Amino acid sequence: MLLTLDILTTAAILFIVSIGLLAIFGVLKIINFAHGAWLTVGAYCAVVTAKLGLNPWAALPLAFAVGAALGGLAEHFIIRPLYRRPLDAILATWGLGIVVGQLVTLAFGRDVQLTPNLYAGTVEILGVDYSAYRLVAFGIALAIGTLFALIIERTRLGLSARAVIMNETLARSLGIDTGRVRLVVFMIGAGFAGLAGVLLTPLTSVDPNMGVSWLIGAFMLVMVADASYLALAAACLVFGAAQVLISTFVSPILGSIAIAVLAALVLRISPKGFSRA
Amino acid sequence: MVKWSLVGAAALALAATAGQAADGKPIVIGIPIGLSGANSVVAPSVVQSAELAVEEINAKGGVLGRKLVLEVADDASGAAGAQKAFDSLIYQKKVDVLISMETSAARNAGLPAVTKGKVPYIYTSFYEGHSCNRNMFVNAWVPEQQVPPVVDAFKAKGAKTYFLIGSDYAFGRGMLGFAKSYVEKTGGKVLGEEYLPMDGSDWTAIISKLKEAKPDALITSTAGGAPNVTLTKQLRGAGVTLPFANLALDEGTAKSMGADAEGVYLSASYVTGIDSPENKAFLAAMQKKFGAELRTPNDLSVPEYEAIYLYKAAVEKAGGTETAKVLEALPTVSVTGPRGTITMSKQHHAPLTMYLGQIQKDGTVKVAGTFTDVDPGAQCPKLP
Amino acid sequence: MLETLPVTERAAAAPGRRLSRAAPFVVAALAALALWIAPLFLDTFAVNVLTRSMIYAVLAVTVDLLWGFAGILTFGQAAFFGIGAYATAMILAAYGATPLGIAAAVAAALVAPALLGLAVGWLSFYHRSTPLYASVISLVVPIVVVQLIYSGGEWTGSSSGLVGFDVLPFEIEGYFRLAALFLIVVTLAAWILVRADAGRALVALRDNEARCAYLGLNPRRLQIRLTAALAGIAGLAGFLFANASGVVAPENAGFLFGTELVIWVALGGRGTLLGPVLGTIAIDYLAANLSGDLPFLWQLLLxxxxxxxxxxxxxGLADLVGRLWRALPVGRREPAPPRLVARVAGTEATGTGIPILKVENLAKAYGALTVLEGIDLEIRAGELVSLVGPNGAGKTTLMRCLSDGTEPFKGAIAVGGTPITGLTPNRIVGLGVGRKFQVASVFESLSVADCLRLARAPHDGLNPVGQAETLGLPQAALDVLRMTxxxxxxxxxxxxxxHGQKQALELAMVVALEPRLILLDEPTAGLTKAERTTIGTVLKALTAGGRIAAVLVEHDLDFVREISSRIVVLHQGRLVLDGTVEDVVGSELVRTIYSGGAHG
Known part of the structure; x- marks a missing residue:
């Protein structure tokens, strides 16, 4: 029972962390190495919210807004000039991550920051005491997934984004302003990453490097998912389960590299990853 | 042979020092420390206490009539940075001694330079033990000193079974390895010993194992800062309310954890609440010197302060800064500081008074037990 | 019969060339001399720091070869370096710095990373793997390696690293000189390689991997070998590092160090070798001096x-310097072109019985969309077959199936009797198929001669150390060059x-492969009338010999009528007509298709 809950909530957290990255990867075809910095910025929004004495949940909209705004700037000044050099764009986002991390350090110091708990306590569910927040996080992951699905399936932006994902040249020839789609998607992706940063605060320390430890797992999940949010959900479940099972029955150390190694092998054997289904 | 220095500023500095009379030449203390990287949270407090010690000593006429000067270099909390920092201090700044706390990786990376450069080195950080070098002395605790107070206290409360959780690195494994042997030696039982990589942030599976094992007490030893906070948050989130000792916890980190840290035990050779005239005078002097800029003194910064006094005593006994003589004098001198009277007499390590503390609701530490002059055990059997 | 053709007037540049060939050696010798005596003038601090910087610079050279030249963005060199360093430290700790121990350490530092490099190469490079995927794998490797080091306990010293093992009996000046020599040797070797013809293959790989495969080169094998070889070099650098510093730590293998290497190479100037070397040394030395004073600001600035x-x-900065240099009158120097030489075509007349191409019941679908269905086709030597049909008829898809056996299709395709199902493009090229793409696919950063030389690589090989002074091409390829x-x-x-010159160049490259079957996708699109005529003439001449067949996709019906020996009409994925020019041009069906009547 505990195992099932662990798997489901781990998958949910992985999904929350990687959904913003997926949006950007799908449309812009680049892995955003600054993703970790975006998570960090989001978490520091929670710190600021706490310092202002606001309700901790108010950090969510703030983090989304800050993430989106910074994402917009980054897309315009860094990603756009490198449109034709995707590997360079990746490198530039890595550099951006360093810069953002150092700016956060200069502004807040390197110390671990105190953040209020979003939802404390435990809940008894099917005979086990379980962390209430992890269950809340599972619900939030479902909500984010649904919201994402609605944007993709039901809005004009979603339609344009899908067109760009499938065939950018064709989309442009159909009169879609692909530049604008890229900008808006990057902003949304960065916004979601900021959101994820806030949602991580009850689980992890808030410090300038907090994002880095989530990066590689998120990269691999997104590459396996290949621009499909349903495939991402599946990948989070499968690899999250692998991580929990290996950690529980073999060794947490192997468990912590399970996602990266297994995803690499999956991609080697089936280059389209989980998106084929 | 003429040696050029590639850096103009350093050349100027050398020229300036060379201009002074040999006997009036200041004694240079090198502090290689993690101004950036993992140790950057604690580093400022260490530098502050060094500054206070130097100021106090200089105000009273220095050491053998010579002033003390500090040279701080960033080791980026790692091996590569430490190599640069040690090289810079030893060969460029020509320091007379190195006194500092560092990560184990940085300390090890610096040791070859210490040996080649023939300078004394006082290591002021608690660590996993058994690091031995002729030129190095340690005035902070090792597992043999820190773990027994915790286990003894839990045993007194009736704990028989333990669960151990740590970060996968030398300190984490060293501390818990010793804890395990000590628990077993004193008749207890370890139900599980689990590690997560240092940068790991998901303790879920380990916490579930802990809950299923149902031990009487929990002992953790993670990397400082982030992993410590992450583990504690997730333990509290999962509703773990066992007697819980955190071997890597300091007062400052406890504060940043807020309510999550309440009730946690820690074991240290220094807590701010030590009730001695030396400690009160030290705290007052720190407050006066740094005011609002003050970083709370802690178990890593106070040994730095005391180590400078130990070095002063050794130089005075040796009659100069010559390395061989200072190394000979170092294990014989004693200094009474905020942590009590310290002598690095046991195989380059020091017997220390240890304090068992418990974190209160407001983040302060209440002393729950005092253990006088705990012996470091056989750390370096090959050294005197 | 080997006919030499003095093509250009500027062939008499031999002395200049000899000079430029000697230049790297002279520069290297001078650098070695300067670095040999440098420790006499530098203080201990500078000697120590620069020793490490120079070892790092060796790594920068390997990163530059991979990323700057071959286009493989890698963060993994740190892992190979770390493994070399740890292997050295562990062996020296166990056996001491005895001759045997040192030999074992060198061997392990070279072989262990190279083997891992092979594995990483296998994981990173396969038909249709993306550069992004390879980069992400290169990021995973150091993370896994560091994790293993951490959990290695006393073996690896966990987070504390290993210290106190025996090392080579050198003083710090000795290590400085050793590092300097190693750096100079590696840089010189890399320099010779990239200036040699074989080095062009690296750039070709970066520019246009698909074209490499369609020239019969095996991009995967090249990338995997390069990865393994440079992993070995990085491991040797690790050996030197472990000895010079007397300590190894997990961060030496970490991905942060890997990204640092990339940053140094980028700032110094990728693809210039000297830029990354100087960039690494300068930045690392500067960091040793400055980062103590402003730790966070330093990172921010970097x-x-x-x-x-x-x-x-x-x-990078090297590019800036290069631009300034070329702006000077002395900096501008035109390289001498190679002499063109005619080669007698090697392929003998094929066995008469077997058709060059045989397609049986070919079908292909993308999901629910059927693109090709029930295609049967046989083409024999000497034929020039045009594939016509409206847009979306499946012509390009058919060409793709013919040249890439890994395309999922049903039915059978055989070239010269060999079935191609599952074969990668380079192996199909080996069967004698040359493909010209619709959009000219050449190597943008190479010269015309280099492109042609690469096309000859499967036949003549590439000089690994120098530039050949002649360029041997089949007469037909020479004709294309001369006519254009x-x-x-x-x-x-x-x-x-x-645009037209590129098309002609690609055609010449394909012809230079001496294929038995040439596939051309709209070779005349966007060309002038004169260029079209030229290409038509060449194709006719090629197939007239009776040894070669050509299949071309074409929209220009006048052109088709002029040159074809046979026309095949595709419509909605089916082969609807296959006959002589007269048959097809006169056909009612074709007129209906092209008038749009049958579009729906």
Whole structure:
């Protein structure tokens, strides 16, 4: 029972962390190495919210807004000039991550920051005491997934984004302003990453490097998912389960590299990853 | 042979020092420390206490009539940075001694330079033990000193079974390895010993194992800062309310954890609440010197302060800064500081008074037990 | 019969060439001399720091070869370096610095990383793997390696690293000189390689991997070998590092160090070798001096500079210097073109019985969309078959199936009797198929001569240490060059060629492969009338010999009528007509299809 809950909530957290990255990867075809910095910025929004004495949940909209705004700037000044050099764009986002991390350090110091708990306590569910927040996080992951699905399936932006994902040249020839789609998607992706940063605060320390430890797992999940949010959900479940099972029955150390190694092998054997289904 | 220095500023500095009379030449203390990287949270407090010690000593006429000067270099909390920092201090700044706390990786990376450069080195950080070098002395605790107070206290409360959780690195494994042997030696039982990589942030599976094992007490030893906070948050989130000792916890980190840290035990050779005239005078002097800029003194910064006094005593006994003589004098001198009277007499390590503390609701530490002059055990059997 | 053709007037540049060939050796010798005596003038601090910087610079050279030249963005060199260093430290700790121990350490530091490099190469490079995927794998490798080091306990010293093992009996000056020599040797070898013809293959790989495969080169094998070889070099650097510093730590293998290497190479100037070397030494030395005073600011400055360089000056600082240099009169020097030589075509007349191409019941679908269905086709030597049909008829898809056996299709395709199902493009090229793409696919950063030389690589090989002075091509390829005037532009970078010239160059490259079957996708699209005529003439001449067959997709029916020996009409994925020019041109069906009547 505990195992099932662990798997489901781990998958949910992985999904929350990687959904913003997926949006950007799908449309812009680049892995955003600054993703970790975006998570960090989001978490520091929670710190600021706490310092202002606001309700901790108010950090969510703030983090989304800050993430989106910074994402917009980054897309315009860094990603756009490198449109034709995707590997360079990746490198530039890595550099951006360093810069953002150092700016956060200069502004807040390197110390671990105190953040209020979003939802404390435990809940008894099917005979086990379980962390209430992890269950809340599972619900939030479902909500984010649904919201994402609605944007993709039901809005004009979603339609344009899908067109760009499938065939950018064709989309442009159909009169879609692909530049604008890229900008808006990057902003949304960065916004979601900021959101994820806030949602991580009850689980992890808030410090300038907090994002880095989530990066590689998120990269691999997104590459396996290949621009499909349903495939991402599946990948989070499968690899999250692998991580929990290996950690529980073999060794947490192997468990912590399970996602990266297994995803690499999956991609080697089936280059389209989980998106084929 | 003429040696050029590639850096103009350093050349100027050398020229300036060379201009002074040999006997009036200041004694240079090198502090290689993690101004950036993992140790950057604690580093400022260490530098502050060094500054206070130097100021106090200089105000009273220095050491053998010579002033003390500090040279701080960033080791980026790692091996590569430490190599640069040690090289810079030893060969460029020509320091007379190195006194500092560092990560184990940085300390090890610096040791070859210490040996080649023939300078004394006082290591002021608690660590996993058994690091031995002729030129190095340690005035902070090792597992043999820190773990027994915790286990003894839990045993007194009736704990028989333990669960151990740590970060996968030398300190984490060293501390818990010793804890395990000590628990077993004193008749207890370890139900599980689990590690997560240092940068790991998901303790879920380990916490579930802990809950299923149902031990009487929990002992953790993670990397400082982030992993410590992450583990504690997730333990509290999962509703773990066992007697819980955190071997890597300091007062400052406890504060940043807020309510999550309440009730946690820690074991240290220094807590701010030590009730001695030396400690009160030290705290007052720190407050006066740094005011609002003050970083709370802690178990890593106070040994730095005391180590400078130990070095002063050794130089005075040796009659100069010559390395061989200072190394000979170092294990014989004693200094009474905020942590009590310290002598690095046991195989380059020091017997220390240890304090068992418990974190209160407001983040302060209440002393729950005092253990006088705990012996470091056989750390370096090959050294005197 | 080997006919030599003095094509250009500027062939008498031999002395200059000899000079430029000797230049790297002279520079290397001078650098070695300077670095040999440098410890006498430098203080201990500088000697120590520069020793490490020079070892790091060796790594920068390997990163530059992989990323700057071959286009493989890697963060993994740190892992190979770390493994070499740890292997050295562990062996020296166990056996001491005895001759045997040192030999074992060198061997392990070279072999262990190289083997891992092979594995990583296998994981990173396969048919249709993306550069992004390879980069992400290179990021995973150091993370896994560091994790293993951490959990290695006393073996690896966990987070504390290993210290106190025996090392080579050198003073710090000795290590400085050793590191300097190693750096100079590696840089010189890399320099010779990239200036040699074989080095062009690396650039070709970066520019246009698909074209490499369609020239019969095996991009995967090249990438995997390069990865393994440079992993070995990085391991040797690790050996030197472990000895010089007397300590190894997990961060030496970490991905942060891997990204640092990339930053140094980017700032110094990727693809220039000297840029990364000087960049690494300068930045690392500067960091040793400055980072103590401003730890966070230093990182911030480095990060900002990195982003700015990537966006504004992708060639790095070396590019800036290079531009200034070329602006000077002495800096401008035109390289001498190779002499063109005719080669007698090697392929003998094929066995008469077997058709060159045989397609049986071919079908292909993308999901629910059927693109090709029930195609049967046989083509024999000497035929020039045009594939016509409206847009979306499946012509390009058919061409793709013919040249890439890994395309999922049903039915059977055989070239010269060999079934091609599952074969990668380079192996199909080996069967004698040459493919010209619709959009000219050449190597943009190479010269015309280099492109042609690569096309000859499967036949003649590539000189690994120098530049061949002659360029042997089959007569037909020479004809293409002469008719289009490309023979006078051999040293011109292809990115400066006109659209038509690029098309002609690609055709010449394909012809230079001496294929038995040439596939051409709209070879005349966007060409002038004169260029079209030229290409028609060449194709007719090629197939007239009776040894070669050609299949071309074409829209220009006049052109088709002029040159074809046979026309095949595709419509909605089916082969609807297969006959002589007269049959097809006179057909009612074709007229209906082209008038749009049958479009729905």
């Amino acid at each position: 990060g900002t500079a990195f982003v700015a360089i990537i966006i504004l000056l992708p060639g 005037g490309l023979d006078r532009l051999l040293t011109r970078p292809t990115r400066l060629l006109s």
